[in-house]
Amino acid sequence: MxxxxxxxxLKVRCARALVGLLDIELDFLPFFEVWAADVFHVEExxxxxxxxxxxxxxxxxxxxxxxxxxxxxxxxxLLYQKNLYTCGFGSKHQNDPERYTSGVVLTAMTxxxxxxxxxxxxxxxxxxxxxxxLLVGIHAFLPASLQTRLAFDHDGPTxxxxxxxxxxxxxxxxxxxxLVGYVVVASVTYLLCRQLDRERWFWLTTALLLVALPVxxxxxxxxxxxxxxxxxxxxxxGFSGVVAGFGGFLLVTVVxxxxxxxxxxxxVYVTEATLLxxxxxxxxxxxxxLSLLAAGVAVLGLTTAVMGIRxxxxxxxxxxxxxxxxxxxxxxxxxxxxALVAVLVYGLFPTTLVVDGRLTNxxxxxxGFLFGAALATGTALLERV
Numbered sequence: 001m002x003x004x005x006x007x008x009x010l011k012v013r014c015a016r017a018l019v020g021l022l023d024i025e026l027d028f029l030p031f032f033e034v035w036a037a038d039v040f041h042v043e044e045x046x047x048x049x050x051x052x053x054x055x056x057x058x059x060x061x062x063x064x065x066x067x068x069x070x071x072x073x074x075x076x077x078l079l080y081q082k083n084l085y086t087c088g089f090g091s092k093h094q095n096d097p098e099r100y101t102s103g104v105v106l107t108a109m110t111x112x113x114x115x116x117x118x119x120x121x122x123x124x125x126x127x128x129x130x131x132x133x134l135l136v137g138i139h140a141f142l143p144a145s146l147q148t149r150l151a152f153d154h155d156g157p158t159x160x161x162x163x164x165x166x167x168x169x170x171x172x173x174x175x176x177x178x179l180v181g182y183v184v185v186a187s188v189t190y191l192l193c194r195q196l197d198r199e200r201w202f203w204l205t206t207a208l209l210l211v212a213l214p215v216x217x218x219x220x221x222x223x224x225x226x227x228x229x230x231x232x233x234x235x236x237x238g239f240s241g242v243v244a245g246f247g248g249f250l251l252v253t254v255v256x257x258x259x260x261x262x263x264x265x266x267x268v269y270v271t272e273a274t275l276l277x278x279x280x281x282x283x284x285x286x287x288x289x290l291s292l293l294a295a296g297v298a299v300l301g302l303t304t305a306v307m308g309i310r311x312x313x314x315x316x317x318x319x320x321x322x323x324x325x326x327x328x329x330x331x332x333x334x335x336x337x338x339a340l341v342a343v344l345v346y347g348l349f350p351t352t353l354v355v356d357g358r359l360t361n362x363x364x365x366x367x368g369f370l371f372g373a374a375l376a377t378g379t380a381l382l383e384r385v
Contacts, residue, residue: 121194124202128186131210132179135239138167139175151237152218154225166214168237170358177347178239185246185344192253192337196260198383205379209245213371217241220367236361240348244365245372247344252376254337261330262319265312269305274338276301278345285349345369 138147152165169175186206193202218236225232251274259267280298284290312318322330348365 121191124190124194124199125187128183128190128206131186132183135167135169135175135179139169139172142168147237148235151235152222153233153235154222155233157222162215162218163211164214165218165237166239166242169239170237174238174358178243181243181344181347182239182246185243185250185340188337188340189246189250189253192250192257196253196257198256201379201383204383205249205376208375208379209242209249209372213242213245213368213375216371217245217364217368220371221361221364224363234359234361236364240361241364241368243344244348244368245375247341247348248369248372248374249376250337250344251341252373252380254334254341256380257337258334263312263317265317266309269308269312270334272308273301273305274341277338278342281342281345282349285346285351288351 142150147168150161150164150168152161169178190199190202193199218241221236225234254274255267255271258270276297280294280301283294283297287294309318313320348369349362350360353360353362
């Protein structure tokens with residue numbers, strides 16, 4: 001265990017990394033007295049975690065002797081294991097062990113960014129349930145004539161109905177199906193973002209899904225029908241496009257989870273395998289049989305992912321500090337999340353498109369899923385700026 005004064009240079013390096021990369025004022029940095037540090041040896045890496053006096057601010061530096069690649073996902077994992085808040089990393093110059101290159105801040109949260117203790121998960125779930133209660137209230141208490149005006153009528157569209165159409169429903173069964181999908185997928189996505197300590201990302205994306213996504217879905221649906229099926233003038237209503245958007249958001253969150261724990265290359269292969277699997281699922285739904293094409297697409301995605309990840313392991317771009325058991329648990333967890341997305345896709349793309357005289361708008365579902373994934377990706381990139 002190292003103590004205070006000996007770690008001053010280390011603290012200064014971390015502070016410089018924070019100032020240079022986050023563009024913040026120097027006097028805003030928490031220069032608290034360092035009281036202890038732990039050193040972890042992981043293969044060729046040396047991870048040094050520094051704790052401040054009140055444990056509200058921490059710092060982390062990794063040093064490498066023979067590689068310019070830094071395992072950001074390894075640092076990220078160990079930081080959360082230690083419940084630390086701030087980190088930076090760098091690498092020693094090969095020809096000069098004393099020459100240290102200031103690294104990159106990977107995680108910067110809570111106290112020094114002006115945050116505090118996080119609200120409990122129940123608060124977030126309560127907010128999500130509040131949206132569900134709003135849908136129920138609109139359906140139960142607004143007059144039918146007003147709900148009709150809020151729906152998006154292709155024969156006489158209004159700008160307001162581009163948004164409001166998502167919040168009115170045809171009947172109780174229509175509402176119930178959308179509520180179940182929304183509550184399950186949104187809650188799982190929220191809890192996953194909370195685990196990743198990305199709640200701000202979740203709420204920013206959720207706001208866009210609730211406000212911007214209905215407009216995008218209805219507008220895309222209107223333009224598509226006006227272009228290719230001008231004789232069709234349906235009336236669109238329902239929250240299913242937003243539910244599909246949360247499905248796309250969940251998929252992006254799974255990718256972020258894998259990237260944080262195992263690196264971007266592994267996340268890319270997992271994304272490719274998942275998308276091909278979902279494509280095979282939709283093909284199976286509408287062909288009714290497990291065709292050679294659907295099976296081939298699924299096998300191609302899985303095979304490519306396995307081979308690609310093995311290749312990345314040989315290249316040394318995948319952290320290897322996890323035990324085989326931990327990797328298995330992580331893989332099963334990711335697989336369960338992908339399975340949830342697959343169940344949602346099955347509900348969004350039913351084999352029977354017309355039920356009780358009501359047409360299921362699978363185009364809007366597909367567009368909602370893609371737009372949801374795109375919005376989540378955009379906000380994730382925005383959060384990193």
